Amino acid sequence: MNSSRTLPAAAAAVEPQKPLRSSSRVTRWIINTLVFLFSLSCIFPLIWMLSTSFKSSVEFQKSIIRLPESINFDNYIKIMTHAKFFRYFSNSFIISVITLATVLVLATVTGYFLSRFSFKGRNFIYVLLMLGLVVPTHAWLLPLFLQFREIGLLDRRITLVFPYVTFALPTAIFLIESFVRGIPEEMEESATMEGCGVWQSLFRIIMPLCKPILSTVLVLTFNASWNEFPFGLVLINRDALKTVPVALTMFTGAYTTDYPSLVSALIISIIPVILFYGLFSRKIMEGMTAGAVKG
Amino acid sequence: MSRRALKTPSRFNMFLGLFPTLLIFSFVFVFPLFFSIRLSFFDWKGGSSLNFVGLKNFLTLFSDKNFWNSFKNTFSITVLVVIGQVGLGLIISVLLVTKYIRWRGVHRTLIFLPVVLSPVVVGLVWGIIYNKRNGLLDLFLSSLGMSNIPLWLDDPNLVLYTVSVPVIWQFIGLYMIMFLGALESIPKSILESAELDGTNGYQRTVKIMLPMIYPTFKAAMMICVSGTLKIFDQIYVLTEGGPGQRSMTMSLFNYRVSFNMMRFSYGASMSIIMIIITLAITGITIKMLGGRRYE
Amino acid sequence: MKVKIRICLGMLAVLLLAVPSLVMAGGSQDESSGSKEVTMIHFMTPAVEQGDANDKAFAASMASYKLNHPDVTVSDEFIQHDNYQVKLKTMIASRQLPDVYLSKPDLFPLLRENGLIMPLTDAINSDSSFKDMFKSGAFSDFNVDGDIWGLPFQLQSNHVIYYNKDMLAEAGYADFPDTMDDFKDLCVELRAEGHIPLVMGNKGRWLNPSCIFNTMVYRYTDASWFDSLYNNKGASFTDKVFVDAAELMAELVVLGAFNEDMNSIDNNQQRQVFYNGEAAMFIEGSWAMGPVIENMDTSKVGLAMLPPVKGHEEYANIVAGGAGWAVCVNPNAKDKDLALSFAKELYGQEYGNVAAANGGFPAVVPEIDASSLDPLQVAYNEIDFQFAPIFDVQLPGTIVDVFYNDMQQMLMGLITPAEYAQNIEDVRE
Secondary structure (H helix, E strand, C coil): CCCCCCCCHHHHCCCCCCCHHHHHHHHHHHHHHHHHHHHHHHHHHHHHHHHHHCCHHHHHHHHCCCCCCCCCHHHHHHCCCCCCCHHEEEHHHHHHHHHHHHHHHHHHHHHHHHCCCCCCCCHHHHHHHHHHCCCCCHHHHHHHHHHHHHHHCCCCCCCCCCHHHHHHHHHHHHHHEEEECCCCCCCCHHHHHHHCCCCHHHHHHHHHHHHHHHHHHHHHHHHHHHHHCHHHHHHHCCCCHHHHHHHHHHHHHHCEHHHHHHHHHHHHHHHHHHHHHHCCCCHHHHHHHCCCCCC | HHHHHHHCCCCCHHHHHHHHHHHHHHHHHHHHHHHHHHHHHEEECCCCCCCEEECCHHHHHHHHHHHHHHHHHHHHHHHHHHHHHHHHHHHHHHHHCCCCCCHHHHHHHHHHHHHCCCHHHHHHHHHHCCCCCHHHHHHHHHHHCCCCCCCCCCCCCCHHHHHHHHHHHCCCHHHHHHHHHCCCCCCCHHHHHHCCCCCCHHHHHHHHHHHHHHHHHHHHHHHHHHHCCCHHHHHHHHCCCCCCCCCCCCHHHHHHHHHCCCCHHHHHHHHHHHHHHHHCCCHHHHHHCCCCCCC | CCCHHHHHHHHHHHHHHHHHHHHHHHCCCCCCCCEEEEEEECCCCCCCCCCCCCHHHHHHHHHHHHHCCCCCCEEEECHHHHHHHHHHHHHHCCCCCCEEEEEEECCCEEECHHHCCCCCCHHHHCHHHHHEEECCCCCCCHCCEECCEEEEECCCEECEEEEHHHHHCCCCCCCCCHHHHHHHHHHHHHHHCCEEECCCCCCCHHHHHHHHHHHHCCCCCCCHHHHHCCCCCCCCCHHHHHHHHHHHHHHHHCCCCCCCCCCCHHHHHHHHHHHHEEEEEEEEEEEHHHHHHCCCCCCEEEEEEECCCCCCHCCEEEEEECCCEEEECCCCCCHHHHHHHHHHHCCCHHHHHHHHHHHCECCEEECCCCHHHCCHHHHHHHHEEEEEEEEECCCCCHHHHHHHHHHHHCCCCCCCCHHHHHHHHHCCC
């Protein structure tokens, strides 16, 4: 990755210019090493997953950590040629994208309103959202199952969007709300003078400024709905509508698990999230540095 | 307050902005909440008999040693995890933004990777690290000449710490990107003028950058506290709440009560109490951080 | 710029309109085109290359059924075994079950209360060619109040000791010890040689109680004790037989029979330790045989069960075992007769044959060439197991939870065997 291109804006101004004293040089070296080791630990699972995905089940049982005897793509071929895998993939993708779009619109509007205006019921909405943040997922399975059955919302393509949006909203709203508070109000005031309504101010002035936090929200929401398990398990029955996390349980039998196949499938399934993150984290950084005078 | 300078939008716009959020929220969250509250006053084990028992479930709960044990565990885990996740996430994001460390782009990408990992993989990988035989941690410590290495996950007095570490490790990246988003939107001009005033990097960080991202910090604390208080997956894959009940969390216990014992009404009352406890702790945290005042 | 706002507002409007219409669009759930339909939930993984004997047998049998009955639409849903109970219990509580499903006997009372299960006694007894396919005693687990409530598809021991012949020989045991005292000596000897005598992966809490301790209780008593306990006819968990068994378990822990990390590894990891020769024995149900055959040279593996304790030699062959899961039929099925005939055909002769050929132990007598079996399977078939009820299959969840959970506490030495027994008895009320 080209780090000079992804430099944050604030960095330019804070870069120490005076030569460092030797003691701070040592401190800096130590901190660099620590962060480097931490990053290394973060890539370790991925390396382990890759290594495991090339193993056979018997090889895996012999040693969970030893490198594979030979590189073979059998597990991947098995998964990619599994007729239904792409169906699960597209199910998850469709649900995640609908969730994402809905959360983005609703959270921006609600977050903006909450942070900028005082109105009756504002505190009520805060408490409600906080409640949504603290609810234990498993306690909601049975009530939601009963409720969805009553209105015939079980086992539909749209079913999972409802819980996913709902449980992603509080986090998204709080993040956006806190971010908007940090934006000086003069930004919109001048727009209001020019006769812009609330929607123009929101979408023309605030939303572009919110890009960094919106992309954080995007990544969080996408990750959450892509990986969600309990609701996907309980609210969906038809195989044709199952999502990736639920479908992946097929590699786990009653008393045995085919770990190499499971791990290979997991590698494929995290690619969208990583791509998504890569795309958005770069986008913001580029946007931010574009305005910088010098690097 | 200056913020009230902005004109409150018309009733219609207000409605248009907030109604969709409230609608979906009441549908998926509030209705099941009422269901659970109602259920908690009954005795229901999934069958056809539904007897009103008043406050009996709550009284049982208040004297349920196992529940309070799980509360104690959850609270300890939350304290550790909040310090670890938000603290380290903040430090790393500041280090990245201030160009204090090298390979920033690489760190930014790698540290986020664990966030997208499935709990199964986290369980397996940390199993490799904590394993008694050929475990990486034991290997490392014995190569340093340490003997008497403890049993990481089997030691009842150690297990709360050993289950917290993977949780912290996995989600530092989440808080890192939240803070990065906020830090990078700090106007460059503010930092530049501070630099002209002769402040050093440390002063600029503490005096200027941190106050400016304080709202985001509070939102992150809120999300972290409430999220960890309902922690389920990460503990499940590492110990399933064991040994005994030593790492049992409220969510795991609630799940056991509802789905292993099928005491649905007792589980419902437990989830009500959990929501109240979590709400209270989250609320207190926010209050301690200065409430919703932003000057 | 104005355009952008319009687009945004438009998006919002479309979204709000789209949600309800999508709901409607997905609505054509029951395509009742007049053809016959049967629905089912189960935990037999469709990824059969990875599956065990039951998964393979189910896939083969299902394929045949579909081939033989082109007029019947079968919608079956796979739910992974560990998550199956969550979904099943949610469905039971909301009285929404498919035509055919799998359940353990502990849920029978609730299923009956909710009218979701029907007796199959007549259907079985009136069809002697069907009934005669099954091994003797196959239906006994599902016989409650004089009726049979489900069909068995497997009949297996929850308790088999898999041991490494070479390691036992090194410790001076050419054959598996035939008394409990010898067994303890063996454990001490193996520990002295630096091996793990008996590796145990009890992280999931069920392994020790279900596969080891349950049978340990049957070293002091037989099924009549459990019957008396189950039907409230006097026996209790605080009885001497149960406490004695718990004390024996605690004694084995003190002797160093088990690995130190017994509560943080699972049953899959316990087998790995055995495959690698770090442990001389492990105990699991007969379902572990498939993996052992796949991962080890089976000429080096021996099978046994816990030897008898002194003075109780008459119980030497009793193990916890049986059918476990039942195939149940929902009386609210659209076509009850079809559901019943589907269940009977699916779990019939072909199921048994394929299961047996893949290292499984089906409830029907398999018609296969014995020479095609692995030596380990042959060895298993030669052991005279006498099945007695599996506690955690029969007892209600509230008791099983303590039975499982407090075992971990006892293994850690946090509670005494007597306290363990008392804690379980306390929840029995």
